[in-house]
Amino acid sequence: MREPIIHHEHPELEYNLWGNNHLKYKGILFTGTIFFDDTNPVSYVEYKNGEYDGNEIAYHQNGQLAEKNFYHEGRYISGKMIYENGQLRHNSENENIIFDEDGLITKKNNVWYYKSGKARLIAEDLKTEIYTEAGDLAILIETVRDDSKRIPVFQTTYYHQVLIKDYNNLTDHIYLYPEDNFEFRQLIFVHVNAWIIEVFRSVNRTEAIHIVNKMISESDNRLKQNLDYRIESVEKTFIHNSKIFIKLLEKGEFDNNDHNFNRSFSKLIF
Structure with a gap:
């Protein structure tokens, strides 16, 4: 460890509230090591001139190495993350x-996977494909170039019968690491909500509202489980936003779709 070695709660440390840089000790940009004694071995991070520089080592509560990263002048160079097991x-x-x-x-390049090894979401330059665990294509997003306007136009196809049957394949927390569930859920709900809007517009308004209420009920049931706090926050936010979503649907806020404005087209396949 680079000296001096200072406890992270030392009263003369001045942290930057907006990031990990510009750490000061006794009014001077800090060079040394900050340690955290809530694990055994202790976790620590090395600084130089107030910036991460050197090793950042963190441990799980059971003593297993959790992270080992290397920085140079505040820039991340390399590292690895390890589970508690x-x-x-x-x-x-x-x-x-x-x-x-x-x-x-869980994820390789731009492909998310189910636990079975089947693709869940495949993101490519000009299209994104979202699949159920059974391997059925549920949502297809394609980018269509408009050479006259030089503006990309997005065309989304929703496979309605597939989504009605297995939409929860796309929304379930199937990953063991909370951040992965958080990232995937944030990504997928934009498309799921857009599908519901299309159902509301062109198929059956009652069915669309029923789908949202069913999703709210499923989130309520998830909240009864022992969820990571980040996932719990996602579920609570989803329930809150979904209730607002229903009110907006009922008010007709999504009845019109100006393709010239949002540069997107959608269609349902039954």
């Missing part, structure tokens, strides 16, 4: 692969 989650040398606690691939 010792399974590697992520290594910067294989930066496009994320494993779960069982050693199964």
Whole structure:
């Protein structure tokens, strides 16, 4: 460890509230090591001139190494993350692969996977495909170039019967690491809500409202489980926003779709 070695709650440390940089000790940009004694071994991070510089080492409560990162002048250079059971989650040398606690691939490049190994979401330059666990295509987002206007136009296809049957494949928390569920849920709900809007516009308004209420009920049931606080926050926010979503649907806020304004087209396939 780079000296001096200071406890992270030392009263003469001045933290930057907006980030990890510009840490000061006794009014001077800090060079040394900050340690955290809530784990055994202790976790620590090295600084130089107020910036992360050197090792950042963190441990789980059971003593298992959790993170080992290396920085140079505030810039992340390399590192790895490890689960409490010792399974590697992520290594910067294989930066496009994320494993779960069982050693199964959660995400590789721009593809998210189910625990079964089947693709859940495939993101490419000009299209995104979202699948159910059974392997059925549920949502297809394509980018269509308009050379005359030089503005990309997005065309989304919703496979209604597939979504009605298995939409919860897309919304369930199937990953063991909370951040992965958080990231995927934030990504997927935009598309699921857009599907519901299309159902409301062109199929059956009662059915659309029923789908949202069913999703709210499912989130209520998830909240009865022992969820990570970040996932619990996602569920509570979803319930709150979904109730507002229903009111907006009922007021007709989504009845019109100006393609010239939002540069997107949608269609339902039955």
